[in-house]
Amino acid sequence: MTETKAMEVRKEEMLPEESERTRETRCFIPRADVFETDEDIVVLMDIPGAEQDQINVSLEKNILTVSAFCNPAGPEGYSLAFAEYEVGDYERSFRLSDQIDRDKIQAEYKNGVLRLTLPKAAEAKKRKIEVKVS
Amino acid sequence: MMRRYSPLTIWRELDRLQREMDRLFDEFSPTRLRTAPDFPAMNVWADEESVIVTAELPGLESKDIEVNVLNGTLTLRGERKPEELPEGARVHRQERGYGRFSRTLELPYKVDVDKVKAVFKNGVLQITLPRAEEDRPKKIAVKVA
Numbered sequence: 001m002t003e004t005k006a007m008e009v010r011k012e013e014m015l016p017e018e019s020e021r022t023r024e025t026r027c028f029i030p031r032a033d034v035f036e037t038d039e040d041i042v043v044l045m046d047i048p049g050a051e052q053d054q055i056n057v058s059l060e061k062n063i064l065t066v067s068a069f070c071n072p073a074g075p076e077g078y079s080l081a082f083a084e085y086e087v088g089d090y091e092r093s094f095r096l097s098d099q100i101d102r103d104k105i106q107a108e109y110k111n112g113v114l115r116l117t118l119p120k121a122a123e124a125k126k127r128k129i130e131v132k133v134s
Numbered sequence: 135m136m137r138r139y140s141p142l143t144i145w146r147e148l149d150r151l152q153r154e155m156d157r158l159f160d161e162f163s164p165t166r167l168r169t170a171p172d173f174p175a176m177n178v179w180a181d182e183e184s185v186i187v188t189a190e191l192p193g194l195e196s197k198d199i200e201v202n203v204l205n206g207t208l209t210l211r212g213e214r215k216p217e218e219l220p221e222g223a224r225v226h227r228q229e230r231g232y233g234r235f236s237r238t239l240e241l242p243y244k245v246d247v248d249k250v251k252a253v254f255k256n257g258v259l260q261i262t263l264p265r266a267e268e269d270r271p272k273k274i275a276v277k278v279a
Contacts, residue, residue: 034226049190078186082177085176111194112190112191112258
């Protein structure tokens with residue numbers, strides 16, 4: 001049991017190194033909530049400041065990636081007098097364990113929160129095998 | 135090599151050690167950690183006639199945000215409600231916080247309360263606070279004698 005776990009970790013380390021971003025602005029990992037129901041997986045992410053048309057969601061194999069761009073420039077003509085937070089882009093990926101029905105993915109953006117509803121594919125739902133106690 | 139300390143040199147040595155430790159601790163605790171901002175974090179922008187305060191408040195509705203200006207202090211209140219989970223939902227991770235918050239910011243000058251504007255867009259609140267007319271600096275022309 002422990003052996004397989006160790007192998008998994010090694011696999012993760014072998015992933016290709018992260019490439020550099022072309023944009024100079026800072027990039028943040030947004031805070032996220034993830035929950036699952038029998039029908040779908042729901043992901044909520046806080047990405048305040050991102051414009052709706054600047055949000056990209058992609059699902060490749062089982063890797064869900066969300067990236068969003070913000071305009072880091074402040075109000076025009078004003079200078080920053082005091083700062084507690086920084087404005088930047090957002091990026092985060094999740095590895096999903098279930099098969100997702102790609103055509104039915106829903107993305108909603110409201111008040112700085114992105115809500116992704118990822119319906120599980122029918123075959124993934126069916127494939128669940130009941131474990132019986134012998 | 136053996137070294138013998140006289141009582142005096144021991145104290146001197148301890149004193150030196152303490153100073154060394156203080157210096158190390160100062161170096162390793164970044165200012166950012168010592169003064170973690172309250173929620174919500176705010177940025178303040180200024181020009182000669184007004185101040186703009188911005189705050190990131192994702193997940194709130196504009197009606198849930200209360201902005202008060204009184205005698206040069208700005209108070210921001212509100213509540214972020216927890217996500218209502220459907221029955222039988224299994225939580226994988228929960229990183230987003232929720233709850234009530236209240237924050238007061240002292241403004242550098244008197245504000246014309248009637249002209250304060252607050253806009254909430256994409257989870258970012260932007261409050262424009264114009265400086266009161268009577269409080270604005272008077273320009274004094276310099277005459278050539």
